[in-house]
Amino acid sequence: MISKKILTSVATSVALASISFTTIGQVIPEVGSQIQITQAATSAINDYINNNNIQPVSITNQEGTFSYWNGYENGVGKPEGVVIHETATPGATAQNEATYFNREWSNIYTYVHAFVDNTQILNIKNTDYTVWGAGPTANAKFIQVELCEVSSTDAFARSVANQAYYTASKLVQYNLPFTPGTTVLSHNDVSKRWGETTHTDPVGYFAKWGYSMDQFYDLVGKYYNQLKGNTNSGSTNNNSGNTNTNTNSNSITVNNPNGNYVPLVSMDGDSTRFTVNKVMNRALANKSPWYTDKIRVVDGVTYRRVATNEWVDQSYVI
Template sequence: MVSKKIITSIATSAALASVGFATVGQVVPQFGNQVQTAQAATSAINDYINNNNIQPVSIQYRTGTFSRYFGYENGVGKPEGVVIHETATPGATAENEVTYFNREWPTIQTYVHAFVDDKEILNIHSADYGVWGAGQTANSKYIQVELCEVNTTDQFARSVANQAYYTAFRLVQYGLPFTPGKTVVSHDQVSRMYGETSHTDPVGYFAKWGYSMDQFYDLVGKYYNQLKTNGSTTNNGSENNNSNTNSNNTNGIIRVKATDWSYVILYKLNNDGTMSKISNRALSNGSDWQTDQTKDINGVKYYRVATNEWVPQDKVSQIIKPLA
């Protein structure tokens, strides 16, 4: 848990920002066939998720305020796994937490990649770069996601489904195996492994709902397998169709790549109809993005990947799914 406490941070030289984006939907990753499973653990919560066909919601990418861009110990875009947190703030939603941390991180010296509750998954910092959430060593290794505390069994089930999906999605995105205790770890495990923090989350909060990390691993394994085999968490391989999502079947998916730079420059559409470069954000080469529309400006075709963030045609290396 971050829990508004100061946590040891690392100060590393910054690279050009590849921050979170206010996405138009959800990016569906395209990957290989390797599948690994977690050992199943009996869980009333996981049974409830399965029996009620609860589907995780889409990941929303927001532009966060954390301005420290440092690569992991193996380099930019090379995390080693995901740390599981919980906020220790009863009743605070993902939106509440995002607002708080975007405002207060310079004072509390703490930030994570994403916040999750029963309705939303909000990613606020590029997973290509580290954050300040679990001590110096863990910060240099892991993507970090916070689970918000909720009030009912149904809300808890939906929130852990969202957190497990986010975790599985990141593992698949970065080509990482699903290895409980190694590529997916709790803050409690991080504290015991590295001794740089004393936090024990989410163990206590999970226990309140009769849940455990072993049961969470089982859920992550389920979504990991579905993403590896289908490209989505639904059995038919289609877009996520939960009623809480903003998925749109008319959306396309593009892969971006620049031949002249190690990142892809973004553009914004101005009021006068011209395009201008965005100087403080960029996309990672080879990354996949959902797009919902195109525009032709002065003979150049642009694909929209966020509310007002566009990629020119010459930086689109592959159209994985065309616009309907």
């Protein structure tokens, strides 16, 4: 155990290019049919971020008072991803929250790595070491960041841009892939997966702004790709004809000239062997644009990911 470090404040800035968003998620039933045609729909918040050229702020490192210096289950400097929280304290800034936690953590038995609001990303614990934010299992695996509650659309957009950027930057820092639900989880996901807490954040707070974790994943993915320099950073495995990579081209348009919609598939398995399954109740509208973040080749067929586990055959891309 290392004693309390001297309080320091170091600002680090990363320039980001302008980023556009084409997101997924709006499902529109087709009248008279059992299949749902999924239309590409821009997230109002992500679209606002793009249209107003909102850029994340730099990360400020301000070491706090949390005096435990324990490595993750895989060792010091080896987190497995990031857990997304929100503070449930309307109007409190990142600095307000940091001050409170630095004073009270030994009484409330809670601490996180960072707080984010619409003007600041404040990292208060070296992310090489664990904190107390989401139960013992998640604490031993993940970096943890809290989003502060704000009161306007503009402030919310800026705050989630900052939180998404912080999340992406930590994935890149520790050479982790961006895998929604695995390397980036909500506290709600953690509660459901391990049952050691009952928190559901940030789902409810996001919903107040018409936002969702899927839309947040889109934003993280954009910053992740930007920070990686738009290079292929995914893992590759050629066993059993499977190849899994990230893609540089993040916007595609799909069309099925022989049908009324573009079919989707899901995949089961792992990096050594994937099984492709037809999605029976959802499909993509013809000539609709989609954000895609990953390419996967299974048995010689190339697929592009358009949702967490929904893929489209490359042959439908125009």
